[in-house]
Amino acid sequence: MRRLRIPVLLSVAVLAAGVATAAVAHDSGADQQTPKRNAAPKAAHPQVFGAPVTIPSGDNLLASVACPAGTVPTGGGGVTQGFRVFLTDSFVASTGQWSVRGTNTDPNPQFLRAFAICTTP
Structure with a gap:
């Protein structure tokens, strides 16, 4: 049982760190560089x-x-x-x-x- 406890705890810690990093990146506005889908075209193509x-x-x-x-x-x-x-x-x-x-x-x-x-x- 002891042999499984350390890898499981390590996996949980890594997952928690990844979720926290993603949440911080989302809250910081890092995705604001993504262009909006409804943006006007750069040139008219009739x-x-x-x-x-x-x-x-x-x-x-x-x-x-x-x-x-x-x-x-x-x-x-x-x-x-x-x-x-x-x-x-x-x-x-x-x-x-x-x-x-x-x-x-x-x-x-x-x-x-x-x-x-x-x-x-």
């Missing part, structure tokens, strides 16, 4: 939407959007009107535009619209 493109049933078409002058696309994608339009490609075009390609598997015509996230280079 999302620009292109004109809707009508995709006939069974067809695959391209929709594109250009960023405003002085900005370049850093990302983008597409939005659709229906559930049966599948995006097959999403890429930056060599002209500084973002393009998406979609296939309409619905029996009715559907819309595809490209969007780009633009930033100053």
Whole structure:
């Protein structure tokens, strides 16, 4: 019994010291350097939407959007009107535009619209 008492007491002391250190660090405001999650972004990155493109049933078409002058696309994608339009490609075009390609598997015509996230280079 005596052989277990010393390691157990030592473990309890180490744990208590760790808890006390964490409590002091928390009370001292050491975590104030962590940025707030709702802080404003450092730079504006507008999302620009292109004109809707009508995709006939069974067809695959391209929709594109250009960023405003002085900005370049850093990302983008597409939005659709229906559930049966599948995006097959999403890429930056060599002209500084973002393009998406979609296939309409619905029996009715559907819309595809490209969007780009633009930033100053």
